Amino acid sequence: MGLPNIVVEFLTKANTAITRSERGIVCLVISDTTKESRITEYKSISDVVETDWSEENLKIIKETFLDGPSKVYVARVKTEETLTNIEKDLDLIKINWITHVNNDQTEIVEYVKKRNLKGGSAAIKAVVFNQAANDTHIVNFTNVKVTRSDGAEVDGYKYLGRITGMLAALPLDRSATYYTFPDLASVQEPEKPGEAVDAGEFVLFNDYGTVKAxxxxxxxxxxxxxxxxxxxxxxxxxxxxxxxxxxxxNQYVGKYKNNLDNQSVFVAAINTYFRQLGMSGVLNPDFANLAAIDIEKQRNAWADAGTTEALDWDDETVKKTPFKSYVYMRANVQFSDAIEDLEFSVYMN
Incomplete structure (x- = not known):
């Protein structure tokens, strides 16, 4: 009776993919000595006790909430401390995006890479300032100065919370390209914005009275x-x-015997999930997004374990002979990108 639960679970996750992606969880690491608390959880800006933070840090926290992430953890480090002092605390919380509002950005880069190398289901992403991390899970914001709408000019790294909150709240049905920041009057642009983007930099630019990514x-x-x-x-x-x-x-491990029938149900459930992601625009609906049992990996697993005759098995025999407790799968999918570029040729007769 349990197997249909897998299908239901996948359908639920696929149908809520867009809304879940626009409600990401942020961890904001800041230096503050106002209180002794280490990590404080806020679900909305109204939860923030203003006297718990310095005036400057309060501004950064409020900016982080502007686009509505679902939750913001604010991690406090003391003046003499570094990120390593709270790593064990950070490891205990689930977060999607993290940033460290600090001049020294090397530790946050190292932390994200180290945490993601541990594996697990949820990878974390970071926004850093002027650090060429060369990592798909690290966004490198590089505008040296930004000017808020109230006329206050601040160093770029003090705007990290705002960028992180925006990316955490951004739904999967759009990209950050040309995202507008109404809270800014202007920014100091890099000398060559196009080259900066090609170098893996996330930069803001002035566009006739507005500031955009x-x-x-x-x-x-x-x-x-x-x-x-x-x-x-x-x-x-x-x-x-x-x-x-x-x-x-949650729905499969330990609950079913490892045979072809049960593996096939799981494959079918994932393919249903893929179809729903295509309908919501996360995957390209015109592409054959499919998962299947990885026959070659399963065959090689038997051969590596000493059953060399598996190399001569036909594909159907391999599929009917799962290897111990392992489920070997592969998938071929195509994610949908956002519309960002235009080539428009006009011909005159």
Whole structure:
């Protein structure tokens, strides 16, 4: 009776993919000595006790909430401390996006890379200031100065909370490209914005009275696939990975015998999930987004374990002979990018 629960779980996750993606969880790390508390959870700006923070940090916290992330954890480090002092505390909370409002950005880069290397279902992403991290999960914001709408000019790194909150609240049915920041009057642009974007920098530019994001790219520069430089693509990949792993753990692991029938139900459930993601625009609906049992991996697993005759099995025999407790799967999908570029040729007769 349990197997249909997998289908229901995947359908629920697919149908809520857009709304879930626009309600991301932020962790804002700031230096503050006003109170002793380490990590404070806020679900809305109204939860913030203003006297708990310095005036400058309060402004940063409020900016982080402007676009409506679902939750903001504010992690407090003392003046003499570094990020390493609270790493164990950070490891205990689930977050989607993190930033450290600080001059020294090396530790946050190291933390994100280290945490993501541990695996798990949920990858974290970071917004850093002027750090060429070359990582698909790290966004490198590089505007040296920004001027708020009230005329106050601040260093770019003090705007990290605002950028992070925006990206956490951005739904998967659009990208950060040309996102408008009405709370800014102007920014100090890089000398060559186009080259900055090509170098993996997330930059803002002045556009006739408004401030916009040039292009929604992360800091990756050496990846062979251009799509992996797009924030929106990585967000979609992370959401899909988390949904599949969490559903597998919660609805499948330990509950069913490892045979072809049960594996096939799981494959069918994932393909239903893919179809729904196509209908919502996360995946390209015109592409054959399909998952299947990875026959070659399963065959090689038997061969590596000493059953060399598996190399001569036909595909159907391999599928009917699962390897111990393992489910080997593969998928071929195409994520939908946002409309960002136009080529328009006009011919005159």
């Amino acid at each position: 040039a292009r929604g790219v992360n800091s990756a520069t050496t990846t062979e696939k251009e799509d992996l430089k797009k924030i929106t693509i990585i967000e979609g990949m992370d959401l899909m990975k988390e949904d599949i792993i969490e559903t597998f753990k």
